[in-house]
Amino acid sequence: MFLINCPYCGERDQQEFKAGGEAHIERPKQPTELSDDEWAEYLFMRKNIKGVQFERWNHAHGCRKWFNMVRDTSNDEIKAIYKMGEKPPTQ
Amino acid sequence: MTQNLRVKSSEFIDETNRISFKFDGKTYYGFKGDTLASALIANNVHLVGRSFKYHRPRGIMTSGSEEPNAIVQLNPNSNITEPNARATEVEIYEGLEASSQNCWPSVNFDIGGINNFLAPLFPAGFYYKTFMWPKSFWEKYEFFIRHSAGLGKSPTTKDPDIYDHRNIHCDVLVVGAGISGILAAKNAAKNNFKTLLLDEKNELGGSTIFEANEYNKINHNLASEWLKKEINELKNIKNLEIKTRTSVAAYHQYNYLLARENLTDHLDKKNKKNKIRQRLLKIRAKKVILATGALERPLIFNNNDRPGIMLSSAVKKYSNFYGVACGTKNIFFTNNDSAYESALSLHNKGIKVEAIIDIRENSDAKIIKKINDAGIKIYWAHSIVDTRGYKRLSRVSIMKLSNDGTSVTGSKISISCDCLGIAGGWTPAVHLYTQSGSKLNFDEERKIFIPKTDTKEQISVGSCGGDFELDEIITNLNYKLKNFLNINKTDFEDITLENDHETSKRNIWLLPSDQTIGKTKPFVDYQNDATAKDIKLALREGFRSIEHVKRYTTTGMGTDQGKLGNMHALGIIADTAGVKMGELGTTTFRPPYTPLTFGTIVGRNVGEFFDAFRRTPMNDWHIKNKAKFENVGQWKRSWYYPKEGETMHQAVQRESKAARKSAGILDASTLGKIDIQGSDASEFLNRVYTNAWSKLAIGKCRYGLMLNEDGMVYDDGVTTRLGENHYIMTTTTGGAANVLGKLEDYLQTEWPELDVYLTSVTDHFATASLCGPNSKKILNKIIPDLDLSDDNFPHMSFKEVLIDKIKCRIMRISFTGELSYEINAPASYGEAIWQKCIEAGKEFNITPYGTETMHLLRAEKGFIIVGQDTDGTMTPIDLQMDWIVSKKKYDFIGKRSLYRSDTMKENRKQLVGLLTEDPNIVLEEGAQIVSELNQKPVEMLGHVTSSYFSPNLNKSIALAVVRDGKNMMGRKLFVSMENKNINVTVANTVFYDEKNERLNA
Secondary structure: OOEEEEOOOEEEEHHHOEEEEEOOOOOOOOHHHOOHHHHHHHHHOOOOOOOEEEEEEEOOOOOOOEEEEEEEOOOOEEEEEEEOOOOOOOO | OOOOOEOOOOOOOEEEEEEEEEEOOEEEEEEEOOEHHHHHHHOOOOOOEEOOOOOOEEOOOOOOOOOOOOEEEEOOOOOOOEEEEEOOOOEOOOOEEEEOOOOOEOOOOEHHHHHHHOHHHOOOOHHHHHOOOOHHHHHHHHHHHHHHOOOOOOOOOOOOOEEEEEEEEEEEEEEOOOHHHHHHHHHHHHOOOOEEEEOOOOOOOOOHHHOOOOOOEEOOEEHHHHHHHHHHHHOOOOOEEEEOOEEEEEEEOOOEEEEEEEOOOOOOHHHHOOOEEEEEEEEEEEEEEEOOOEEEOOOOOOOOOOOOEEEHHHHHHHHHOOOEOOOOOEEEEEOOOHHHHHHHHHHHOOOOEEEEEEOOOOOOOOHHHHHHHOOOEEEEOEEEEEEEOOOOOOEEEEEEEOOOOOOEEEEEEEEEOOEEEEEOOEEEOOHHHHHOOOOEEEEOOOOEEEEOOOOOOEEEOHHHHOOOOHHHHHHHHHHHHHHHHOOOOOOOOOOOEEOOOOOOOOOOOOOOOOOOHHHOOOEEEOOOOEEHHHHHHHHHOOOOOHHHHHHHHOOOOOOOOOOOOHHHHHHHHHHHHOOOHHHHOOOOOOOOOOOOOHHHHHOOOOHHHOOOOEOOOOHHHHHHOOOEEEEEOOEEEEEEOOOOOOOHHHHHHHHHHHHHHOOEEEEOOOOEEEEEEOOOHHHHHHHHEOOOOOOOOOOEEEEEEEEOOOOOEEEEEEEEEEEOOEEEEEEOOOOHHHHHHHHHHHHHHHOOOOOOEEEEOHHHEEEEEEEOOOHHHHHHHHOOOOOOOOOOOOOOEEEEEEEOOEEEEEEEOOOOOOOEEEEEEEHHHHHHHHHHHHHHHHHHOOEEOOHHHHHHHHHHOOOOOOOOOOOOOOOOOOOOOHHHOOOOOOOOOOOHHHHOOOOOOOOOEEEEEEEEOOOOOOOOOOOEEEOOOOOOOOOOOEEEEEEEEEOOOOEEEEEEEEEOHHHHOOOEEEEEOOOOEEEEEEEOOOOOOOOOHHHHO
């Protein structure tokens, strides 16, 4: 059970949060311009890495804000947390 | 009854407090402080159970939570009986009743004991191998297997006890209150860390507290005496909370631990009453100090499971702590020096020790001299090759071990005995450490797995960290604590220590016998009756992974999770397969460390609190009017309102007819309601719904369909424009929370530039939906001032009105196809408004109807229910709802996906109507639809999604999804049922009032 440092509320128990999959996948601004393959790339393709992964999390039972998390999926170490729209930390 | 094995009073046993208890129906006496195990041994009861597979007689093996054999049924004659309690942990109280498990008719005469003689027929994988053929027979086999499977019996009625949960946040959590744990907790608390110290036993002090080894001294005192003084000082320390009888069950990431605090199990019935029985502690600790100690290993030799064969450390604890001798003629069998301490302890208490058998060539420990002085014979480099005694050990046979340890030589010596203490060395209790995600190292020399790393948040101290000898424990503890807590000094760093050191080591995982292994029974997992033979067989049959061998042989899969024998299983696999133990790894240590009751896990969340229901403001009225309820999401919704003697079908038919003929009323409060405000609200709706919203006039309503980004229908509902920048959206009952979440997600992450605010107002409004040709007249009675003409208040429009000074929102919208008004009142006035409608509607025979009638009426109109007629694979085009998909809008959620090659395919499954040839046959929802009857394999074209008998059409109607259904209008198909095929015709989805004339009737 993680202890997650919500950027708006502070440290809270994992059960207050909802995981939202891979981060930094921007919805295309002009979907109609995309080929089927390009759209499918956005729609379906997600990374599932053993190691450092960038993820979206939502403080669903709290402030309901979305934010980003860098997590090492091999040992669940949370390496960084930052707000939506902020630049991901460089390693 | 005499307690003829009670030898000497002990300070931990209150002999003035005599307690009677029953075991297997017989009454015995023990003293306050006894466990069931110590009291039984004192009463000379050694046979306490039968093993699971072979039904071999088994006795008490240990003195703690690792016990594999002495598992008993508590309150055996009660319907709240509890199985699998460890006799070594059950503290006796006046009136305690317990019985043996796995035996019938009794533990002394057990019919299942025949399995022991049939043992050659039950090798590893017996069930997999035997019950596979013929395949169709499995169900018959299963019946018999189920009867003989399982340990103990389950309670048959509701658990009457109270359980609780508590959250604890602390700076330092110390798990285990042996010498290391006590010193760690004391120093943490003294340095202003808020500290919690937990131990599974009822007494603090671990194994040191009953230590009598005069070679282990602290400040020139016995270690036990010194530790008692330390424990006495604990109560004066602030910041320190101590909980005994508290077992840590799980250690999750980020120092989140779960522990079970046992509050009343040791109390008699009178004192248990109305108290919380067990409490689950949910602990979030900044730092965790694991001081969980070590478990003594057995030795694996032929027939090593007879009652009377116990761990050497347990024999010592029964004598030193409980004042109980485990036998009158004791023998020890060892590969290390610790058995000598046990033997000497017994000898000093006047308990006879016949001999010590040591597999080593020699030992230079100082204690050997004392043993020699006591006249106890030591057999060096010998091993036990067999044991005798069915219900109690009677003798052992020993032989000389060969130099390489793989065979025995010379003549057999037989020694008479009734208790054998076995000492196979120590296994650090690293269970919690590995649960936390940390890795182990294998120490090849000492043959133990030890923690690989300490971190800033977690350390392992004492024997669980691999330190076994007193000086080693204290010195390392001092060093580790100072680093971990960042303190300059501990209060014990200046103590003087004296202790013996073990220098001679010899480890043999499977001891040889003079007989071939096939003829021996060297048990590795006592509880599951897995022998070394089974493990070797598994390897011969090709199993290599430790996880596979475990499952195939069931080694380590009992309620004790193989705390005693898992290391030997690994060792035997490594030796047999010729690999290193470190490379083999271990099986996964999973929580809980010891079994938990379900009560502890659920705490107060039982009965109506298990999964809380949501009820509408009109709920009391529904109950009063005998509604049957159905669960919709978390809601309790009125399903139908049967009149005296009516079946569900009759009630639904009556309600459906009334709603179309005169007037009906539905509680629609459960629909999700989201208040949307902001200058970009219209633009936002444009992006989330498939249709256009910019031109919706204030005061008008519009139906919207919401897709997922993959183009599949996600939700639907009517949204009303309340003002220039103000909308109220309704969602499906079950989808409300997810829709809000999805909308917030887009607003926060994709379109943060939009000025839109979302608020869930589902609970703020109660909704009464008036429907039917007379609904206008009823509404007119309630609000005479309001002009209800089609010009002033047309279909799909909204009015804000006052009803009895209560501000209500009325939408003229319809989910039934009838003229219909939805009155939204503030939730607290919901029942009053509902009552008002009922009163006003009396003269029109207003009929309350539930969800079933609502479903029927909308199906007559071909309106979909998201989640019933759709399943996440239906696009609006598949639903034949092309009309609601805007061609003009540049983008909306899911739009691009509607033009993917797959979603544009011609022969997708599409929503159609189905009519049965025989109008009285109502199809089953979910039934499969085919076009050919004789095709093999038959092609499934689709399935029925909604099906009802329509009283208004007097025939059966159904909605279905059918491959290429759009082009099948009028085609004859079959709905294939188990015993018959039903002829159906593909039809339009709208069965009733195709021209929508009734909306304005």
